[in-house]
Amino acid sequence: MKNIPTLSDINIKNKFVLLRSDLNSDIKDGKILPSERIKQSAITIKELKKKGAKVVIIAHQGRPDSSDFTSLYEHSKQLNKYIKVMYVNDLVGEEALGAIKNLMPGEALLLDNIRFNKDEMNPSSKKNSLVEFFCKNKDFKFEYYINDAFSVCHREQTSITEFPKHIKSVIGRVMERELAALENLRLRDANCLFILGGAKPEDNIKLLKSKNKIITGGIFGQVCTLAKGKNLGAQNKFLAKQIKDLPKIITKIKPQSKSIQTPSDFAVKGKNDSRIELKLEEFPSQFEIYDIGKITIDQYVKEISKAKAVYMKGPLGYCEDEKFSTGTITILNEIAKRTKENKLFSLIGGGHLSNAFARANLNEKDFSHISLSGGALLSFIAGEKLPGLEVLKK
Incomplete structure (x- = not known):
């Protein structure tokens, strides 16, 4: 700036x-x-x-x-x-x-x-x-x-x-490096893809009014799926326990839900902790969701190929379990690949992606910038004025 x-x-x-x-x-x-x-x-x-x-x-x-x-x-x-x-x-x-x-x-x-x-x-x-x-x-x-x-x-x-x-x-x-990365993202705003995952759906709501293409995964993707009126079965109960004020969050997401791309399939944990992939039309299911499925992964890879910039926040699945880190790792690898080819500016946020980095043998050098800034980053991308920056301006 x-x-x-x-x-x-x-x-x-x-x-x-x-x-x-x-x-x-x-x-x-x-x-x-x-x-x-x-x-x-x-x-x-x-x-x-x-x-x-x-x-x-x-x-x-x-x-x-x-x-x-x-x-x-x-x-x-x-x-x-x-x-x-x-x-x-x-x-x-x-x-x-x-x-x-x-x-x-x-x-x-x-x-x-x-x-x-x-x-x-x-x-x-x-x-x-x-x-x-x-x-x-x-x-x-x-x-x-x-x-x-x-x-x-x-x-x-x-x-x-x-x-x-x-x-x-x-x-x-x-701070200078962080602002430079955000300025880079802003310059490519028209062709910037938002990949929003993670376990805190309320954090992402402020980005939903963006004109940018938004694709979703993780718990956030599941909540957005509920906002579209879909019943996920056992996962509904899990989300209700996990997320405070879930009905209010769903109500906030609903007005923008049609413009948000949600998963077409999910990976659930079956008997003996096996990975089972189910299409969206096969829900409600008795099994809980742990990852996005292969159909969704392929769709999201295509979206990345069309983007000039990507902002990814949070994992798309439960990365602590190798079987359910497939979605996150595949997407991160695709972003890293296109970044190395100078076809993409990549900004990665959300500390919980660190487990996926380790599994994919990736580090900060594989992306344009990795942010550790959480709420301030989201507020900036959403176009809000940050008091701590405003007071520093000449």
């Missing part, structure tokens, strides 16, 4: 810079899992250190009251595998203040979870303690604020929308 300044536009040598990174990661049994977001964040931090800045990093993990709402101590250890950073278990207290004041050029300091401070989620609070500490502190002054967290740019939160009002602001390299 031409009207948003980047790191290339500023001189940061010997200057304090405040970097908003995205370190939010999956946590299992209280431990942080290997995180691509942390690995990517190191790219910008490395450049800032190399250019001699005094770098203070702020980030979040989880939401208040959620099970993954933790400190960033484990994140700092994982981040140190890629780039050396210091860490303090503090945010706006004396320990944080002392560590910031003692920073030398070329050093980086990670503070604790920004959401531990209630003012992060309340940007309009009159006496915002985060604004007071980071933007109006008499003991140090940040010359620049660098937003490298595209994934939260659809949120109005203090570190996203308030800090740029007080400090000169630019975007980091991870």
Whole structure:
């Protein structure tokens, strides 16, 4: 985006810079899992250190009251595998203040979870303690604020929308790369194919009014099939248990359901966990659905061959089971093949595709861009204005 300044536009040598990174990661049994977001964040931090800045990093993990709402101590250890950073278990207290004041050029300091401070989620609070500490502190002054967290740019939160009002602001390299990919997608908008899958149908609804061709799979494809009035049998009960407010979601999808391409056949799990493919007219079925079928796969491959750009969100089947990863893997392989042939710009979103990448021996180099940005990405593609971007525009 031409009207948003980047790191290339500023001189940061010997200057304090405040970097908003995205370190939010999956946590299992209280431990942080290997995180691509942390690995990517190191790219910008490395450049800032190399250019001699005094770098203070702020980030979040989880939401208040959620099970993954933790400190960033484990994140700092994982981040140190890629780039050396210091860490303090503090945010706006004396320990944080002392560590910031003692920073030398070329050093980086990670503070604790920004959401531990209630003012992060309340940007309009009159006496915002985060604004007071980071933007109006008499003991140090940040010359620049660098937003490298595209994934939260659809949120109005203090570190996203308030800090740029007080400090000169630019975007980091991870954000810059994300926006470049989205601009590329937008330039090919007329010939862009949306492949929408995954297990969160409510996330995809905002894209349904798009003029782009939409093909569906996964739980989303099944819900769209219900919206067309089809009875899937046993899968109806599964979806009702799995999805909160399913009737409301179906009602929202119905007006656009005729323009959405849904699967012509499905793979169900039969006796002895076998893969059985059934045409749509063979439903309702006593078996639950785990993948799209071969007829649908062939139809979707043809749609990909006609596209100049593809946005794929989420798997089209249950990729944890090899028998039911066929649809997702075949489609990903076709996208990767046409990307390598320079016939297609491919943007892949949705972290749950990682299992399919491993099974198909694919990685990020096989696609034009892989996004880790979730809701912000969907909002941008749907044409919504993102508060975190609007405040950065010149």
